[in-house]
Amino acid sequence: MNRITLCAASITLALSGAVMAAPAAPSIDIYGSNNLQFSKIELAMETTAGYKQMVKYHDQAPINLTFNQWSGETGDTYKIYFDGLEVASGAITGSQTTARFTYEKGGRYQLEIAACDDNSCSTSAPVELVIADTDGSHLTPLSMNVDPNNKSYPLEPNTVVGTYFVEWGIYGRNYTVDNIPAQNLTHILYGFIPICGPNESVKSVGGNSYNALMTACQGVPDYEVVIHDPWAAYQKSFPQAGHQYSSPIKGNYAMLMALKQRYPDLKILPSVGGWTLSDPFYDFTTKANRDTFVASVKRFLQTWKFFDGVDIDWEFPGGGGAASDLGDPIHDGPAYIALMQELRVMLDELEAETGRTYQLTSAIGVGHDKLEDVDYGQATQYMDHLFAMSYDFYGGWNNVLGHQTALYCGSFMRPGQCDGTGIDENGEPYKGPAYTTDNA
Template identity: 45%
Template sequence: MFKHAVKGCGGISLLLLAASIQAATPNAPVISWMATDYTLQNGSVQVPVRWDMWWGTNGNKWYLAKNDSAVFNGSLSINGQNAQNGSTSLLITQPGSYQLQVTLCQVNGATEECAQSGITTINVSGNAGTDPVDPDPIDPDPIDPDPVDPDPVDPGPIDPTAPAKPAFGWSENSVTLTGASVSLNLAWNMWWGNNGNLWQLKQNGTVVHSASLSSASPAAQSGSHSVNFTSTGSYDFVISLCQQSSDALLCTDSDVKTVNVVSGSGGGANGGGDGSFDPWTDLDMTAWPHPLKQNNVAYNNTTGKKVGAYFVEWGVYGRAFNAADIPAQNLTHIYYGFIPLCGDNPSLQAANPQGYAALNSQCAGKPDYSVVVHDKFAALEKGYPGDVWDQPIRGIFAELYRLKQAHPHIKILPSVGGWTLSDPLYQVGVDPAARAVFIDSIIDFIRTYDFFDGIDIDWEFPGGGGATPELGSALDGAGFATLMQELRAALDALEVETGREYELAAAMSGGVEKLSVVDWEDAAPHMDYINLMTYDYYGAWNGVLGHQTGLYPSPNSPIVGFSADEAVQYLLNRGVPAGKIALGAAMYGRGWQNVSDTTGGNPFTGTGGDGITGGWERGIMDYKKIEADFMGGPDASGVNGFTVGWDDTAKASYVWNPTTNTLISIDTKRSVREKGAYILQHQLGGIFAWEIDADNGHILNAMHEGLGHPQQ
């Protein structure tokens, strides 16, 4: 399944819109979350404003209006149907109420087509400065780029021969100077694109290291350098990836990485470094709760059934999807992917060497089979609005504390394992000593980060067939059941300690063959939910064509046991209570290029070729991109040579282009509603999806609609 602890290399647009005399109307922008109350300090305040357009027709110019007067404009580069965003800092010098609105436009000569965001109202209090006049609304307010996520107003034309943009890898974001000096290794990656033959590390604008590179475009490049600090302070670093010739140096810079070097005495009063900081009471909640974004619509969960989704740690990078973007009010469960185990992790080492190095750093001094955060920067250090730099917990975890306070109904579970992080679970399942270390560690983990509401085990897969083929044995089925029994006992003891209730769930294969390995009679009584991964049945790892997330088998299904109904009926026949079973929905598609030998107009009668490109991983593409580029909308019949197909036997959707022989198997609103009806028919426990950042709201909305939930 597509649960790799690997950061994506960036989307590549498959289609470019042809030039047209008439400008096209862009998708509407959305003003990102921001505080609503500000106070003038010394007569003024800078208000950061950021907007996003997640997917759809691009614009080449944007405007910010304050009380219906344009106060800023910026240019943009059009990039197919990919996301766009912009930001600026608005100077306010007078108290009052201000209505802000962003307009995104596509300008072509004298023609201008625009779409507007909703209106965000902010209130400014305090005493005005000596200048009683607000800046001329015709001229832009002074610009102070967002220090967290710089977004140049007009980058100008991009040289197509320039190297691709490098990105800093995982490293500490704050280091402690306990003696005369402290060192920090800074590594970077460029996952795909034009190569460079030289790279430079700049510290506060000065080159402190440079090294040559071998060019092999468009393959990945990487490098690292250890920086030595001898004094406290804040240091800004930039990686420049360059193409050097005899007479020129063409470079592309990374985003800025800020490293804080603090003294050995620890945090200051604001951060609660003395242990007094309580994330339940001391976090700044000014920006929360966040409104629903994209196409998400609020629903009333009248059935009480689970509506869950996976949220992935690495999504804060290329996908730019943060905890604030989660449509929390429409979810009952969030599964946080992924929490790794220390020990032998060969599949991670092979798939993601940098992630493997980060895990080893986190595991230093800890016993094998302990759990740790994987990406410490993303989970605990990345700054968000309201954070202070020496706060003991920042990053995604601080945001999830905020989310939980804003939406106390929601259950947040750490998901342990996943495709490239499951290797140690094979030993945990069969070795009592390893299992004891793991259980003690995961209980301590959710005790420490107490926004978590239980444990989700994503062992892929008991009995074998995971990322490391040689792992797995006949003992795993009983071992899984024992793990569930002992985890439940440990959670029950924690409930006595804390007075809270904790859930135990597991993500399981949606294939009957793998399900048959598990001793369900001994495992199910201790579990709250069995999340059937009723997706990834077929994909471009081979040429076998089938519905990757079909509800029922179809007459030409090549593999028996590869449908949601077959998996559910198998568990029911094993005595698993229906209310503990949840179906999985796919917020992404799996597809093939160069499909051949089809008959009768049915693409699934053919043989698949290479995996599709244009997503985060070959063969896979986000639903929101498929909808925009190939469907033409959630209920449309297809665009750009594609048609939207429906298999009424399998209750499964797909898109097919007979000219390019490109086939993508997907969940759509129609197929997800069918899953909801099936859940109601068989009185199952609910539905969940992988993964929330790939949706534009339409799949989650359909999850509610299928369960009969009315809109609020």
């Protein structure tokens, strides 16, 4: 081969090398796309309005990613990888390209973007991308701050140890989710979820409770559930949980989501009703109202996926609650049983859709006058647990001395008071057995 031929071959190889050069590696814009934080739930963080205006859940998180290639060849197409799995692709549009797509599963991902031509690809440096979801999959386990007096102890099999965590406890009590000794618990009941509709009893609380509920229920049909205090539930930042201004979900709900990342077997249930929020239950003798409620609870659980079912705290079927004029001893009991059946059907549907297990529980009054109004033997076939309200047996409201949370009858009782066969201090026959857990 002569020198001219060798020179031509060298030129050909050089030209081929230029053609074969890989595209410039993309540089991911970590400042533009919401700091690479995205969310399946869209929450109003700086306003107060109706629940449906403030909370919008998306089955797919909208993702916008911008990457730059300020020098070199850009290539023709891009590929986007989450933890090495290709999730999107498209055409490169120039030295700066924005990829728009949706993604279903929340979590924390190592994001890489590859720029490709027909011959090769160049990949960006990995960065972390967060997609928030209400199952808390985007969160790290909550750092706990439990009082050292709360010693840990082993839970016996088939034992239920539950507690209420009240939405307003973060204020005057300054008690936050990270203070809960959750290592010793099987259940947390989050109190309380209100039902829109007639709620005169809430006015007895005073303050802004009634007005806040009326605001939450703007644009929401009666007998649907809402969040009473958005600030406490998902707007307030808790620095100890790593909340930032841009965090998509904050408040008690984000803390509870992170708590479940630490204790995945813990069951967290929204408790619907309570002493001052039970008025709408008395309209559940009408099936249409129950249907509205059950469908609303289903949407609530689909939106707030860290919850593991629902707890019903109707105080009380038959009457005797905060609203003295409400209660039907004849019809409330059958309505309660029907409600449990209809909720169980709905939860079974959710289980089939999600592959999860959902629990149905209820807090019930255990005085004889409360128990006689519901056939709990019929209701419990649909339920996982009954939480006996074995407290408030005596108090300032009845001006009778006794143990507030008595397990058994005491020697202070009058003859026949324990079993209800005697005569009270006014000479009237007792209406039933004394309020004790044993009698209940």
